[in-house]
Amino acid sequence: MDDLLKVVGPQALGVLVRRGVDFAAAEDAVQEALLEAVRRWPDGEPDDPVGWLVTVAWRKHLDVVRAESARRRRELRDHVEPAPGPAQQQDDTLLLLFLCCHPALTPSSAVALTLRAVGGLTTRQIASAYLVPEATMAQRISRAKRTVAAEGVSGPGDLGRVLRVLYLIFNEGYGGDVDLAAEAIRLTRQLSAATSDPEAAGLLALTLLHHARRGSRFTPAGALVPLAEQDRALWDTDLIAEGVAVLQRALARDRLGEFQCQAAIAALHADAPTAGETDWPQVLDWYDELTTFTDSPVVALNRVVALAQVDGPRVGLRALEAVPDDVPRRTAVAAYLHARAGDLRTAGRLYAEAARQAASVAERDHLTRQAARLHGA
Template sequence: MEALVRDLVPQVLGVLVRRGGDFAAAEDAVQEALLEAVRRWPDDPPEDPKAWLVTVAWRKLLDAGRSETARRAREERVHDEPGPGPAEPHDDTLLVLFLCCHPSLTPASAVALTLRAVGGLTTRQIADAYLVPEATMAQRISRAKRTVAREGVGTPGDLGPVLKVLYLIFNEGYSGDVDLAAEAIRLTRGLAASTAEPEVAGLLALMLLHHARRAARWSADGSLVPLAEQDRSLWDTGTIAEGVGILQTALACDRLGEYQAQAAIAALHCDAASAEETDWPQVLEWYDELLTLTDSPVVALNRVVALAEVDGPLVGLRELASVPDTVPRHTAVEAWLHERAGDTATAADLYLRAAAAAGNIAERDHLTKTAARLRGSRP
């Protein structure tokens, strides 16, 4: 029942919004309908769950502070009970995704609202995943709903903000009792089913290819394992094959975007039987494409690594000078390049500096251990 309900949440919310309901009030009405479903469905399951939820949620929306005149006008346009078959002929999930990723929202608010309104997660689950108090997350979601209601529905347009929010969710990984990476994949699958845009497929492929390596990313004691050192027998070959297939279909559309380029890079890593067998020249070519598409300093930094693999660490160090040193992991890449060039003393010092600036404990510990290893290997 839980999986069915979570799939239906954005569809039902979209129906209410499209009928003219205020977004914040509509979301509240859907949540109330879900509570009623939890109470009633185990003993009396409906033949058409979506129609049932739409009917109950719409009634609750009409009951929520509407004037009698407005209420009668709306009720005249809607039958009390749904007819045979689905309540609505199409899926409104895409509409709700656009609303949750409204440009007026901050990324943090858009993520929270998406997980609540589209993902069907509870406020507590979202709060636990982001390690904030439940009251704080509830306020964030409420403010986001008010913003969307104030700005209006409008017409769904650029998918870019939606894809960025989904990728932000994916990159949070696993936290609390919610697997946000898996949730992001589920939401992106749903989005891909409703649009033929190749960048949506590219993002789904990218997520799958990264997710396929998940089991090898951590050691038994919880330490971070870099890509080059991972046990590739632990990678999920079925998920890799699915991701590659989706990517190939997207690339065939000949409308290259940044997520497709990132997925192509991930596919090349997944295709290599070992780190030494990675096709670095082709990886570098894809980073060149990606840099053209995004002009991102983060991409430029990652390209330095690929360049060093192709042309050597000294060339990489020269190219690194053109990347702003404020880019995250800049110092870690500089340390790695010095290590590859044989300057272990400088590399160890830089690894320690990078560890001090690391964004999470696992990365900090890995960089610290690398520095200690280099210092211990000095003659």
């Protein structure tokens, strides 16, 4: 039943918000309805769980409103409770995601509110995933809800912002007792079903293709395994097939965007039987397409790697000069290209420097091993 409540709770919240209920008040009402469901559903789940939750949550909300003041009671005398009707799950999911990713919120607040309101995670789970105290996360979510309630919805939501927030969640991977990558995929599936925008499908394809390689990224001892050295027999072929199919349908709409380009690059890597058989000219072409949608220095850095694979490491090193020095992993790429060019002493020094800049222990250890391998060469 927990899995069912996790799915239908956000849907009911979306219905109440669409009816004009204040975001924070709507969540309180839905939480009360969920508690009621926990008490009553073990005796038999309703035929329409979302409709049941909406009805109970709406009544809970009206009870609170009626208790607030006599003025509100007078306003509600002629009120007729809306019939539950169809839940309009897709529209409500989209509305709720737009609210949680409101432009007035910081990215971290948008992530937290999305996981809480749309993902159905508890505050404790979210805090654990992001390694912060539960009280801190509770304050962040409360502030986000107050901001959304104060700002409201003024015009169409920004789908691009929603996609970026979901991608942020996906890239957190696994934290605490919550698989954030899997949660991001689940939410992106809902979003892709709720909109015809091919970029939503592009993000879904990208996350599926990246997730398919998850089992090969680390050794059993926790050591990082670069893409070129991964055991491709460990890749999830079902996820790859689904990701490619989703991408193909998105590309057929002929409205190319950033996430579709990234997914196309991931698909080319997934399609290669071995690292040596990767179609690097096509990868480079897709990076060229991608740079028309974003000026991200990280994308520019990744394009340098593809360029070096096509035209050689020295061409890559010249292109690397245009990438700012403070871009994450730039030093590691420089080390890799110098090693490819035969300058092993410089490569070893740069690998050691990159290890000191690493963002994770696994990455630091991998770069340290590369530096040690080239030490004295």
